[in-house]
Amino acid sequence: MSDQPTPPPKPILSPFQTASRLGVILVVIALLGGAFAYTGGWLDPQRLTPTRIVDSFEQASGRHPGFRRNHAKGVCVVGLFVSTGAAAKFSSAEVFAPGRRTPVVGRFAIPGGNPYAPDGGVPIRSLALRFNQLNGQQWRTGMNSMPVFPVATPQAFYEQLQASQPVAATGKPDPERMKAFFAAHPETAPFLQWVKSAKPSASFATEAYNGLNAFFLVNDAGQRQAVRWGLVPEETAQPGGQPLPADPDFLAQDLAQRLAHGPLRWHLTLILANPGDPTNDATKQWPAGRTVVDAGTLLLQSTEPQDSGPCRDINYDPLVLPTGILPSDDPLLAARSAVYATSYERRTSEEAGVSAAGHTAPPAAKDPRS
Amino acid sequence: MSTTPATNFSLPARVLHWTMAVLILAMLFIGVGMVASISERHEWLVQIHKPLGIALLVLVVLRLFIRLKRGAPPLPADLPGIQRRLAHLSHLALYLLMFLMPLIGWSMLSAGGYPVILYGPVLLPPIVPENPLLFAILRQAHTYLAFLLFLTILGHLGAALYHGLIRRDGVFSSMARGKP
Numbered sequence: 408m409s410d411q412p413t414p415p416p417k418p419i420l421s422p423f424q425t426a427s428r429l430g431v432i433l434v435v436i437a438l439l440g441g442a443f444a445y446t447g448g449w450l451d452p453q454r455l456t457p458t459r460i461v462d463s464f465e466q467a468s469g470r471h472p473g474f475r476r477n478h479a480k481g482v483c484v485v486g487l488f489v490s491t492g493a494a495a496k497f498s499s500a501e502v503f504a505p506g507r508r509t510p511v512v513g514r515f516a517i518p519g520g521n522p523y524a525p526d527g528g529v530p531i532r533s534l535a536l537r538f539n540q541l542n543g544q545q546w547r548t549g550m551n552s553m554p555v556f557p558v559a560t561p562q563a564f565y566e567q568l569q570a571s572q573p574v575a576a577t578g579k580p581d582p583e584r585m586k587a588f589f590a591a592h593p594e595t596a597p598f599l600q601w602v603k604s605a606k607p608s609a610s611f612a613t614e615a616y617n618g619l620n621a622f623f624l625v626n627d628a629g630q631r632q633a634v635r636w637g638l639v640p641e642e643t644a645q646p647g648g649q650p651l652p653a654d655p656d657f658l659a660q661d662l663a664q665r666l667a668h669g670p671l672r673w674h675l676t677l678i679l680a681n682p683g684d685p686t687n688d689a690t691k692q693w694p695a696g697r698t699v700v701d702a703g704t705l706l707l708q709s710t711e712p713q714d715s716g717p718c719r720d721i722n723y724d725p726l727v728l729p730t731g732i733l734p735s736d737d738p739l740l741a742a743r744s745a746v747y748a749t750s751y752e753r754r755t756s757e758e759a760g761v762s763a764a765g766h767t768a769p770p771a772a773k774d775p776r777s
Numbered sequence: 778m779s780t781t782p783a784t785n786f787s788l789p790a791r792v793l794h795w796t797m798a799v800l801i802l803a804m805l806f807i808g809v810g811m812v813a814s815i816s817e818r819h820e821w822l823v824q825i826h827k828p829l830g831i832a833l834l835v836l837v838v839l840r841l842f843i844r845l846k847r848g849a850p851p852l853p854a855d856l857p858g859i860q861r862r863l864a865h866l867s868h869l870a871l872y873l874l875m876f877l878m879p880l881i882g883w884s885m886l887s888a889g890g891y892p893v894i895l896y897g898p899v900l901l902p903p904i905v906p907e908n909p910l911l912f913a914i915l916r917q918a919h920t921y922l923a924f925l926l927f928l929t930i931l932g933h934l935g936a937a938l939y940h941g942l943i944r945r946d947g948v949f950s951s952m953a954r955g956k957p
Contacts (some may be wrong), residue, residue: 417945420943425943428942428943429943431938431942432935432938432939432942432943435934435935435938436931436934436935439802439931439934440931442806443805443806443809443927446806446809446810446813447809447810447812447813448809448813448814454813455815456813456814456815457812457813457814457815458813460815542898543892543900544892544898544900545892561815561816719909720889720890720907720909720912721890722889722890722891724891726820727891727892730897730898734820736817738816738817740820741814741815741816741817741818741819741820742815742816742819744819744820744823745811745812745814745815745819746815748812749812751889752913752916755889755909755910755912755913755916756913756916756917758909758910758913759909759910759913759914761913761914761917762917763916763917
């Protein structure tokens, strides 16, 4: 009936043989499943994962569905970058070609996970940019107004996040815990030195923004040059600072008022490392006297609220880079990229009403305006 | 010319099967590893994940073509009906997931507004419009379907070893080696 060839006679397995062969199969499956679970971090709760860092932000500031987990309060800006061409001999990126005009979608923000925080509460402002090159490649970067990052490694950053968790009694971080953290992390000294005298600015427009992490510029000949970039404003703040307006959202208002009178300008400066300058330590500024290249002018022309503006759906992942820029060995870069991806996954999932895999959400924080 | 159907998979089918088996397992481990890592590993795993995913998409197209053209050797006539149905169902699931996973990955990056970097300066075009809600759904689907694919592969491997070690009915060797 069947046109199957007759199988060759095979020895009958004893019950012991059958059981041991089944055992072998189960062991193979269990080993493969176990290796998968280990790789995914499920057997290793102590591993520092993007999930644990993003959870810490939520723990500190409450969960604000749809918002970024850090730098949650911000506004969108739109403009363009006009290249001088001075950086073209260091990097083959299209954005640096002489006279090239590259459209930019940016976002000003203040640090912290609370989208309703008062602007005067922190002395740091940030600016993230996405350059859309005509060739389809993009350059995304996030910059901050401080000159150095407090810590050099993701592990230290996580410890800082843990040390600064608000305590239930006061709603503020425990000063003793903070002190202990900073004592255990002497690399935070330059940041603490800066923050001692730093005052919250009354405007985004008068701030300089620093990339903090190092990268490599790569030119057409394949030569690599270590670099840190920053933005230097053309606007200047009133000497001695100015009293901060009472409105907690004064930064967005100031920005809109200034843009109503015309575009705001910054110079994109590339600080070129000397041989031996550290590229893996964002807590250390490079010594003075480094060559600084004025790569061009950033013109910001208009602003929109972040819940409807074009920056809303952008993940300013610092590792989205065009040809001609490469990441350095700074360990913060991969961590930022991984953590931003998790933040982006959560906030878009909240908007879509689907639950992000592996995320057991704490209850949403109360929106003070709803 | 014999009318007897082949008892083994053809050489191209076997080469593709084992190549893709290694690559898909590597891909699944890279995927869960990279999303659970904040070290430099994260970055280079992501850089492998994307071109490897596209390579697997190309390979599965080729594989489906060969499968449709050459067919597959019949299952043993004495195989119980439930096992027969499970075999067909799991093979269908494997083919579907092998197509879906890279396509969802590519669509997900397109919907998230990311440039889809294949390698260095080589970009792939977006295949769906930028849309954060679509991104969210595709991103979750990519995770859950990856788990489903891994579980299906474990079942497939368990069944193959069951055929090879216990039933010894020629099913395992039909993929493992050429004509006896």
